[in-house]
Amino acid sequence: MRDVYVVGAGQSKYGAFPDESYRSLFETAYESALDSAGGIDPGDIDEAVVGSLGVGGRQLGLSGPAVTEHVGLHGVPCSRIENACAASGYAVRQAVQAVKSGMADVALAGGYEVMTDMSGDVAKYWLGVSGETEWERLTGTTFSGVYAQMASAYIDAYDASPDHFSKVAVKNHANGAKNPKAHLGFTCSFDDARDAPVVADPLNLYHCCPTSDGAAAVIVASEEFAEKCDDAVRVAGVGAASERVGLFQRDSYTSIRSTEEAANTAYEMAGVGPDDIDFAEVHDCFAIAELLAYEDLGFCERGEAPNLIDRGVTELDGDLPVNPSGGLKSKGHPIGATGAGQVVEAFSQLTGQAGDRQIEGANVGLTHNVGGSGGAAVVHVLEGGVL
Amino acid sequence: MRDVYVVGAGQSKYGAFPDESYRSLFETAYESALDSAGGIDPGDIDEAVVGSLGVGGRQLGLSGPAVTEHVGLHGVPCSRIENACAASGYAVRQAVQAVKSGMADVALAGGYEVMTDMSGDVAKYWLGVSGETEWERLTGTTFSGVYAQMASAYIDAYDASPDHFSKVAVKNHANGAKNPKAHLGFTCSFDDARDAPVVADPLNLYHCCPTSDGAAAVIVASEEFAEKCDDAVRVAGVGAASERVGLFQRDSYTSIRSTEEAANTAYEMAGVGPDDIDFAEVHDCFAIAELLAYEDLGFCERGEAPNLIDRGVTELDGDLPVNPSGGLKSKGHPIGATGAGQVVEAFSQLTGQAGDRQIEGANVGLTHNVGGSGGAAVVHVLEGGVL
Numbered sequence: 001m002r003d004v005y006v007v008g009a010g011q012s013k014y015g016a017f018p019d020e021s022y023r024s025l026f027e028t029a030y031e032s033a034l035d036s037a038g039g040i041d042p043g044d045i046d047e048a049v050v051g052s053l054g055v056g057g058r059q060l061g062l063s064g065p066a067v068t069e070h071v072g073l074h075g076v077p078c079s080r081i082e083n084a085c086a087a088s089g090y091a092v093r094q095a096v097q098a099v100k101s102g103m104a105d106v107a108l109a110g111g112y113e114v115m116t117d118m119s120g121d122v123a124k125y126w127l128g129v130s131g132e133t134e135w136e137r138l139t140g141t142t143f144s145g146v147y148a149q150m151a152s153a154y155i156d157a158y159d160a161s162p163d164h165f166s167k168v169a170v171k172n173h174a175n176g177a178k179n180p181k182a183h184l185g186f187t188c189s190f191d192d193a194r195d196a197p198v199v200a201d202p203l204n205l206y207h208c209c210p211t212s213d214g215a216a217a218v219i220v221a222s223e224e225f226a227e228k229c230d231d232a233v234r235v236a237g238v239g240a241a242s243e244r245v246g247l248f249q250r251d252s253y254t255s256i257r258s259t260e261e262a263a264n265t266a267y268e269m270a271g272v273g274p275d276d277i278d279f280a281e282v283h284d285c286f287a288i289a290e291l292l293a294y295e296d297l298g299f300c301e302r303g304e305a306p307n308l309i310d311r312g313v314t315e316l317d318g319d320l321p322v323n324p325s326g327g328l329k330s331k332g333h334p335i336g337a338t339g340a341g342q343v344v345e346a347f348s349q350l351t352g353q354a355g356d357r358q359i360e361g362a363n364v365g366l367t368h369n370v371g372g373s374g375g376a377a378v379v380h381v382l383e384g385g386v387l
Numbered sequence: 388m389r390d391v392y393v394v395g396a397g398q399s400k401y402g403a404f405p406d407e408s409y410r411s412l413f414e415t416a417y418e419s420a421l422d423s424a425g426g427i428d429p430g431d432i433d434e435a436v437v438g439s440l441g442v443g444g445r446q447l448g449l450s451g452p453a454v455t456e457h458v459g460l461h462g463v464p465c466s467r468i469e470n471a472c473a474a475s476g477y478a479v480r481q482a483v484q485a486v487k488s489g490m491a492d493v494a495l496a497g498g499y500e501v502m503t504d505m506s507g508d509v510a511k512y513w514l515g516v517s518g519e520t521e522w523e524r525l526t527g528t529t530f531s532g533v534y535a536q537m538a539s540a541y542i543d544a545y546d547a548s549p550d551h552f553s554k555v556a557v558k559n560h561a562n563g564a565k566n567p568k569a570h571l572g573f574t575c576s577f578d579d580a581r582d583a584p585v586v587a588d589p590l591n592l593y594h595c596c597p598t599s600d601g602a603a604a605v606i607v608a609s610e611e612f613a614e615k616c617d618d619a620v621r622v623a624g625v626g627a628a629s630e631r632v633g634l635f636q637r638d639s640y641t642s643i644r645s646t647e648e649a650a651n652t653a654y655e656m657a658g659v660g661p662d663d664i665d666f667a668e669v670h671d672c673f674a675i676a677e678l679l680a681y682e683d684l685g686f687c688e689r690g691e692a693p694n695l696i697d698r699g700v701t702e703l704d705g706d707l708p709v710n711p712s713g714g715l716k717s718k719g720h721p722i723g724a725t726g727a728g729q730v731v732e733a734f735s736q737l738t739g740q741a742g743d744r745q746i747e748g749a750n751v752g753l754t755h756n757v758g759g760s761g762g763a764a765v766v767h768v769l770e771g772g773v774l
Contacts, residue, residue: 001489038747039504048629052446061471061517062762065629069636075648077627079477079763083446093479100488102388103625130448227420239492240464242452248457259553261462376466 004099005226006233006382007106007219008112009347011340014183015331016116016189022058022215023070026050026112029215029337030071032242033108036347037219037242038230040106042071045219047104048078049095051111052336055126056118058251067112076108085285086128087367088216089339089378093238094197095220099203105225110217111336113229121224123211127335130372142337144208146247146373147286148200153253155202162202163285167225167309169206169329172284174314176326178356183212183332207287210319212332226387236272236364237381239265245375256374259296262386263379267298277320277381278362279349281342283370284327294367296323297379316357323353324357339369343380350384391486392613392767393620394606395424396734398727400720401570401601403503409445409602410457413499416602416724417458419678421497423734424606425617427493429458433604435490436481437463438474439723442513443505454499463495471517472672474498475603476726476756476765480625482607485642485704490497490611498723501763510598514722514770517759519601519633531595532635540640541675542589545690549589552674553580554696556716557595557670562703563713565743568773570599588717594674599719603728604751618738623659623751624768632762643735643761646683650766651753657768661685662767664707665749666736670757671714679722680755684766701743704733711736711744726756730767737771 012025025134034040050064059066064080083090090112115123121381124142131137135148146262154160170190176182193206207342220254226232241261244250250257267273274297284290284295291305308314314322325345328338346365348354367380397414397419418762421427437451446453446455451467502510511529518524523533557577563569578580613619615750624631631637637644652659661684669684671677678692686707687695695701701709712718712732715725733752735741744760746758 008647057516058633059520060517061469061634062759064470065758065762066519066632069631073629074645075630077649077763077765078470078629079481080469080470081453083465092464092501094484097481097488097490098485100490103484114618129444129446132453133446219630241462242460242465243462244456245446245449245453258462261449330393345761368417372449375452376464378464 001100003223004096004220004235005223006235006343006347007221007226008033008038009218009344011181011344012214013046013181014212014334017213018117021211022112022114023067025091025215026110026211027069027071028239029110029217033217042355044106045073045076045108047095047107048076049091049100049109049381050074050078050080051091051339053082053087053112056116058114061092083116083376084371085335086207086339086369086371086376086378088296090240091306092340092343092380093240093378096235096238099220099222104167106219106221108217108219109340110215111214111340113334113336114213115334116213120178120316135248136246138206143199146289148203149247151202157211157254160306162311163194163294164291165207166190168284168287168290169193171315172323172327172329175324175357176330179326179331180324182330183210184330187376202358204284209285209328209333212334213330214332214334214337216337216344218340218343224318232387233350234383234386235380237266237270239263240378241372242376245372247373253367256296256370258292258374258377259368259370262317263378264299266379266381272364272381274325276364277366278364279321279359280327280366280368281345282322284323284329285333298366321359322361339378342367344367346382350382388398390608390610390757391483391622391632392610393622393730393734394613394616394618395420396731397423397604398566398568398603398731399601401599401721405504407600409499409501410454411424412600412602413454413497413761416497420604420606425769427616429460431493432460432552434482434485434494435463436458436478436496437467437727438464438478438744439467439500440471440474440517441748442468442500442502442722443503450482452543466567468761471723473758473763473765474723479730479767480729480765483622486607486609486634491548493606493608493762495604495606497602498727499602500721500723501600502598502601502721515545522635523633526744530760531587531590534591534675536634537588537640538675547693548553550581551678551693551696552594553577554703555671555674555677556580558702559710559714559716562711562744563717566718568711569713569717570597571717590673596715598722599721601719601721601724603724604729605727605730609641611655612675616745619774620737621770622767624653624657627765629763630761633725633760634760643679643683643764645761646680646755646757649764650684651768653768656747659751663751665751666708666711666713666746667755668732669755671710672720673718684755710748711746720769726765729754729756733769739768
């Protein structure tokens with residue numbers, strides 16, 4: 001199995017951009033990825049995978065070729081991958097497989113979503129299509145509702161309260177305020193977060209990520225190609241797993257099994273464990289999801305996530321910074337872009353280009369991207385300073 | 388690059404099935420593929436890729452995990468791939484990459500679509516979403532209209548007439564009448580085909596494929612695993628390419644460049660040429676598409692496709708049978724199932740299980756799956772009798 005490296009990564013700003021299109025956002029991300037790769041020749045790219053849920057129904061079919069033709073990648077094999085909010089995390093994984101297979105030497109993985117140009121009801125429809133259809137979506141259960149059930153179950157099971165969700169928000173906004181690409185790049189106080197209006201009890205507005213427009217792109221390559229590049233981050237481990245799409249069909253509401261299995265696969269492939277991780281970008285679509293991720297990824301024991309956030313372990317200057325980018329909460333969550341965008345942050349951190357939010361001495365980073373409420377999950381372990 | 392084999396393949400009947408769902412159809416295809424693989428243990432499957440356009444908006448997000456959980460493949464990494472009508476051709480390719488990468492040993496690739504339970508206008512919307520949005524779909528151009536432009540251009544350029552399209556229909560219906568899985572499994576006369584009502588001049592009803600419900604599934608595996616299986620067909624070559632999504636942006640209306648490039652890649656990888664192909668399943672969504680495929684795949688020179696059909700070369704008992712299954716025209720076209728379904732036919736032919744439509748002595752088969760009017764294309768070269 002040949003080694004694969006991330007040799008370039010870039011993204012658009014995340015936010016609400018009425019003057020942009022999915023094509024222009026993807027182009028910005030692509031050009032940024034190329035720039036970060038020291039201007040490699042686009043002609044070297046021999047595979048492309050684009051993640052998107054297709055929110056809004058824009059070019060719902062063939063949108064992979066539609067965005068790659070827009071950036072001038074004519075002819076390159078390209079497909080769209082969809083796994084709800086994990087679309088482009090899976091796109092990165094698929095690009096890694098393409099290079100490992102020997103069928104490609106340099107592969108582009110990216111994603112995009114445009115979500116802010118529609119009414120609330122239309123947005124709710126498009127967000128809801130990733131929920132289990134018959135017994136969740138069509139009975140009126142939104143994703144806020146699904147995660148609220150998980151939050152309630154967690155509070156019942158462990159020594160946790162909504163204040164811990166608020167602390168996640170404060171931390172991620174503090175990080176996002178240092179990220180010029182963040183959608184909600186402002187700090188918030190604990191009082192702000194605690195006293196926000198309820199969305200789905202026990203989750204309030206500050207416990208939920210925004211809907212965003214944005215795009216991200218990552219270039220992965222074989223070791224031989226990577227040796228010629230300015231920067232290269234090794235894809236040491238890749239793991240993915242599925243879980244029942246509907247929450248009601250699962251054994252546990254206080255863990256996401258697909259995350260656990262994906263992480264175990266990625267750790268095994270990388271030959272590392274949770275203790276070796278220097279920082280992580282995790283899927284905090286709701287604050288409870290970040291706490292579950294701490295446990296599912298093995299950063300702490302079951303029920304210990306509130307303790308981790310209380311002690312500041314996962315803050316930017318803590319022992320294990322989580323979501324240095326600001327996470328989905330503050331950086332934003334343009335569905336199809338999110339997974340690739342996490343790899344963009346990891347690449348920046350591992351190549352010392354993360355500016356005000358740079359984590360000193362970071363060598364091993366982890367990215368964690370979830371589809372739906374855990375129907376799909378994908379984890380990457382990335383290692384800097386190898387080549 | 389390690390060798391990959393198809394070790395099992397099956398499909399549902401294609402047709403209009405008001406009593407079935409996308410889940411039940413997928414289950415039928417999956418069970419059929421397992422049966423054809425001599426009952427391999429589903430626990431051996433360590434990757435799944437599902438192709439679907441999502442017609443009708445059923446479980447539009449996370450439908451990959453939704454169908455694999457239905458068949459009991461819990462936990463297995465699964466994603467949905469979308470490339471319009473080439474979705475599951477690309478799914479097969481992705482499964483091949485997964486096994487070649489070493490990240491999987493046994494991978495399931497399948498696809499499904501349910502298309503017949505909606506009104507004509509709704510179906511037209513869902514079929515149209517793979518067209519170029521701004522200048523084709525939103526200006527009222529349907530796929531029949533796009534292919535009619537290609538047909539007109541072809542008739543202008545070469546010695547061809549709508550009668551050649553009718554001959555394609557007669558041939559494919561003759562084959563489909565021998566296929567118990569075919570949607571329109573009846574023969575038609577040349578007069579039937581010639582005198583059918585116009586859909587988009589010069590294409591009439593018999594020059595267009597139906598919309599169908601159906602599913603298909605293929606199991607691919609490493610050589611080591613394949614050696615233990617009852618049947619194994621080598622995936623000798625795989626090629627894919629993109630092309631401008633909108634027809635109006637292309638240099639030629641009388642060829643599909645993505646098909647040419649995909650075929651060239653697949654031939655090169657397999658170390659064969661068009662002359663080595665014993666039979667082919669090609670993407671005859673419209674009769675003109677089959678004629679273009681003859682030329683783009685290198686079966687004849689430019690402008691010679693009408694001659695090929697006139698001489699009966701591509702009939703079941705000809706020198707190079709094309710669409711022994713009946714093709715999209717007679718077997719049917721459940722969008723997301725079509726590409727994998729072509730591989731099902733090739734597997735049947737290469738393992739001597741094609742019943743009344745068995746091609747004697749067939750050792751090398753080709754499958755050709757197109758998305759939209761050529762925005763994506765994928766070609767597989769499959770070889771029997773290797774293991």
